[in-house]
Amino acid sequence: MRLQYILEQAISNLRRNILVVFAAVVVVVVMLSLVFGTIIIRWSIDRDIIQWDDNVRVIAFLNDDLSIEEINVMQADIQGWDHVDEVIYFTKTQALEEFREIFFDQPSLIDVVEEDPSILPASLRVKPTVAADYSTIRDRLVVMPGVYHVSAAEEAIDSLVARAGTMRGFALWFIIILGTAAVVLIANTIRLAIFARRDEIGIMKLVGAGNWFVRVPFLLEGVIEGMIGAVLAVALVWSFAGPIAELLSMASNAANPPQSFMIRQAVLLLGFGAGTGLLGSAFGMWGFLRD
Amino acid sequence: MIRLQDVAKVYDGGTVAVRDVDLEISKGEFVFLVGPSGSGKSTLIRLMLRQELPSSGSIWVAGKEITSLPGWKIPLLRRSIGTVFQDFKLLPSKTVHENVAFALEVIGRPKHVIRSQVPQVLKLVGLAAKADRLPNQLSGGEQQRVSIARAFVNRPLILLADEPTGNLDPATSVGIMRLLDRINRTGTTVVMATHDHAIVDAMRRRVVALERGRVIRDQSRGAYQMGDDPVSVAPAADHDLIEG
Numbered sequence: 001m002r003l004q005y006i007l008e009q010a011i012s013n014l015r016r017n018i019l020v021v022f023a024a025v026v027v028v029v030v031m032l033s034l035v036f037g038t039i040i041i042r043w044s045i046d047r048d049i050i051q052w053d054d055n056v057r058v059i060a061f062l063n064d065d066l067s068i069e070e071i072n073v074m075q076a077d078i079q080g081w082d083h084v085d086e087v088i089y090f091t092k093t094q095a096l097e098e099f100r101e102i103f104f105d106q107p108s109l110i111d112v113v114e115e116d117p118s119i120l121p122a123s124l125r126v127k128p129t130v131a132a133d134y135s136t137i138r139d140r141l142v143v144m145p146g147v148y149h150v151s152a153a154e155e156a157i158d159s160l161v162a163r164a165g166t167m168r169g170f171a172l173w174f175i176i177i178l179g180t181a182a183v184v185l186i187a188n189t190i191r192l193a194i195f196a197r198r199d200e201i202g203i204m205k206l207v208g209a210g211n212w213f214v215r216v217p218f219l220l221e222g223v224i225e226g227m228i229g230a231v232l233a234v235a236l237v238w239s240f241a242g243p244i245a246e247l248l249s250m251a252s253n254a255a256n257p258p259q260s261f262m263i264r265q266a267v268l269l270l271g272f273g274a275g276t277g278l279l280g281s282a283f284g285m286w287g288f289l290r291d
Numbered sequence: 292m293i294r295l296q297d298v299a300k301v302y303d304g305g306t307v308a309v310r311d312v313d314l315e316i317s318k319g320e321f322v323f324l325v326g327p328s329g330s331g332k333s334t335l336i337r338l339m340l341r342q343e344l345p346s347s348g349s350i351w352v353a354g355k356e357i358t359s360l361p362g363w364k365i366p367l368l369r370r371s372i373g374t375v376f377q378d379f380k381l382l383p384s385k386t387v388h389e390n391v392a393f394a395l396e397v398i399g400r401p402k403h404v405i406r407s408q409v410p411q412v413l414k415l416v417g418l419a420a421k422a423d424r425l426p427n428q429l430s431g432g433e434q435q436r437v438s439i440a441r442a443f444v445n446r447p448l449i450l451l452a453d454e455p456t457g458n459l460d461p462a463t464s465v466g467i468m469r470l471l472d473r474i475n476r477t478g479t480t481v482v483m484a485t486h487d488h489a490i491v492d493a494m495r496r497r498v499v500a501l502e503r504g505r506v507i508r509d510q511s512r513g514a515y516q517m518g519d520d521p522v523s524v525a526p527a528a529d530h531d532l533i534e535g
Contacts, residue, residue, distance in 0.1 A: 002399055203380055206340070207445070208370035209397035211363060 002213065009217035010224060013193040020192060021225060024185035028229025028276060029236065031178035032269055036237040038171040039265050043257045045164045047102060056088070057134040058126040060141045061149040064118060074146060075124055081140065083133050088125040095120040104258060121148070179276060182229070186222045186280025193221060194288050219281045226277025227270060234266045292318045292449060292480045293339060298348030300334050300504075308334040309504040312348070316482060318448075321475045323491050324484040325515055326501035332484035335501075336453050339482070340372060341365050353448050370398055373442030373450040373479075377457035379434045381426040387413065387437050388422040394441045412444045416470055432463035436470065443474055450474060452483040456490060464490060488515040 014021050060078075062071060071089060078087045096117050103109045113120060126141070128134045138152045194201065204214050241257065293316040300308040309331040316322050324332045337343045338350055341357050350357050353371050360368060381390050388409055395405045413419045416436040426434050435455060442450055452471065456464035468490055475481045485491060491498060491514060498513030499506055508517060 002396075005396065199380070200382060203382065203393070204397045205366075206369060206374050206380075207394040207397060207441070208366040208368070208372075210366050210399075213397060213399070 010220040032233035056125045057153045061121040085129040086127040183280045187284035190284025222277035222281030226273040230273025294351040301346045321496040330501040331504040373447035375452040377454035416440045491515040
């Protein structure tokens with residue numbers, strides 16, 4: 001009975017002020033699309049530079065015939081060099097894991113590697129003390145016995161990382177601004193709804209309706225607005241995720257993020273939308289539904 | 292049932308609505324609050340309902356000191372009080388039955404209780420036959436009956452009525468007063484603010500007269516004015532309906 005009443009109230013509130021509700025929902029959609037888009041772009045950049053994560057700037061791929069002892073000696077040796085912060089031994093097994101992660105969407109490639117994992121070499125990954133200062137380390141590694149290939153982070157990667165950071169910064173500001181707008185607009189719809197029902201609310205308070213019984217329909221209204229916005233944003237971004245990732249990816253193996261990742265983010269987004277709505281409702285009711 | 296002790300209410304801006312009010316109303320009493328507009332009648336009612344907090348003093352309603360009541364307990368206090376106003380405060384889109392049922396629905400009474408209580412109270416106020424009408428299809432007197440039904444449907448201990456006959460003609464007012472009297476006879480304490488001389492003089496109940504926020508007279512079986520004795524009913528023409 002009461003649940004039904006609360007739902008009916010919330011829905012009739014939404015219908016009554018359809019235009020302002022529409023405006024609020026649109027802003028939520030734009031904001032959450034930006035959030036979701038940023039998450040996907042971030043994912044795709046992270047994937048492109050996965051090897052260069054965590055300040056790794058030089059990777060020395062090792063010959064297969066080296067023993068563990070020899071590798072340990074090399075690792076200790078490099079660790080002693082100038083400008084070297086840390087040397088990480090990356091085993092063949094780890095290399096296989098990473099390969100799977102990068103090429104998750106190309107099972108034929110993974111099949112090939114899994115048939116003969118030995119084709120993925122072990123490596124030593126070097127973090128310089130200063131990220132940009134890796135050329136001497138690279139030059140010394142190239143001539144080191146037991147190393148068959150040296151790969152260094154190119155400037156392109158550095159600048160990609162930097163640009164990604166700047167972009168995230170911008171996106172964050174946009175999200176904050178739009179988020180504030182969304183909260184204000186939702187608060188506005190709640191205020192209109194309270195105004196439209198002021199007589200009813202007055203009577204409810206007079207006859208002793210519980211405070212939360214009066215408030216919950218309005219809270220729910222904001223949450224519904226936020227969730228509708230989130231659902232639309234997910235639908236929008238989901239259908240454009242591929243092109244976005246492709247557009248921004250530096251690698252040739254651009255791909256949609258895996259389904260599981262997308263679902264996880266979509267659920268988070270729904271929560272975010274609901275939270276925005278709740279916040280908007282809370283602001284809208286502020287001081288209006290006191291005893 | 293209701294006790295006010297040294298109560299004063301000063302609004303922001305310095306307007307003194309009531310001051311030095313000491314008042315005790317027992318269970319089952321019928322009390323008129325009389326006095327000109329602005330004398331503090333409505334403020335007293337609002338204070339008893341905890342719609343306002345006094346600037347100083349204490350108020351007990353149904354055994355509880357209500358000025359220190361936490362916010363979440365205020366609804367419980369109001370469930371023990373029925374309220375009737377000059378402007379009826381009915382919801383125009385709901386029928387008579389729905390308006391009365393609303394008061395029970397929003398405090399979470401189960402459906403079967405609503406189904407049995409609402410028709411019963413509508414019968415009490417004489418509107419059983421008009422349960423499906425909308426408020427704008429009723430006369431003023433009938434609308435006030437609906438509002439009384441809504442106030443009484445939860446069987447409150449106290450009924451507070453603020454100028455319940457203020458919008459009604461004298462003949463209709465008599466009917467409303469009969470109804471309030473009947474409700475009083477069920478044991479409900481009735482406090483009614485009014486400036487309707489004829490009604491007060493005809494009913495001869497306890498009269499608490501206010502002037503500029505103070506109680507200037509508290510008299511059992513009293514008349515509207517000090518001198519009116521014993522039963523000198525003012526002519527209908529004297530009804531001053533302009534006063535708020």
